[in-house]
Amino acid sequence: MGWELILFMCGALAIPAGCLVPARWLPRLPNDKLLHFLAFGGMAMLAERIAHNRSEQVSWLIGLFIAGWVIECLQSWVPDRNFCWRDMAANTAGILCAAIFSQVAISL
Numbered sequence: 715m716g717w718e719l720i721l722f723m724c725g726a727l728a729i730p731a732g733c734l735v736p737a738r739w740l741p742r743l744p745n746d747k748l749l750h751f752l753a754f755g756g757m758a759m760l761a762e763r764i765a766h767n768r769s770e771q772v773s774w775l776i777g778l779f780i781a782g783w784v785i786e787c788l789q790s791w792v793p794d795r796n797f798c799w800r801d802m803a804a805n806t807a808g809i810l811c812a813a814i815f816s817q818v819a820i821s822l
Contacts, residue, residue: 722760726781729753733785737794747804754782755808762816771813778809 732740743749761774782805789795 716764718760718763722757722764725753725757725760729757730781730785730788734788734792734795736792747800750782750801750804751808751811753808754778754805755812758809758812759816762812775809775813779806782806782809 757778758775761778762771765771765774782802786797786802786805790797
């Protein structure tokens with residue numbers, strides 16, 4: 715198993731764990747939207763490295779988008795949390811920026 719897959723699996727456990735606990739259990743976060751952008755962008759960068767071809771890359775990125783949406787929906791059932799379109803936008807922006815960056819890096 716490659717290091718990318720191990721890091722991806724760690725992120726796949728850590729991100730929902732952080733998003734699905736009551737807000738009062740967490741320390742004050744400096745910029746929640748930036749954290750969403752970095753978390754999903756980082757996961758997308760790892761997914762780009764894990765995928766073997768363009769079709770797999772697209773599948774991984776769509777899967778990340780769906781995972782972000784599911785996490786946001788599940789937050790509706792967590793005390794002190796709710797679905798937030800701005801979090802979804804930050805997740806999506808992170809995924810898209812990582813996808814664009816990886817394509818630019820490949821073409822250089």
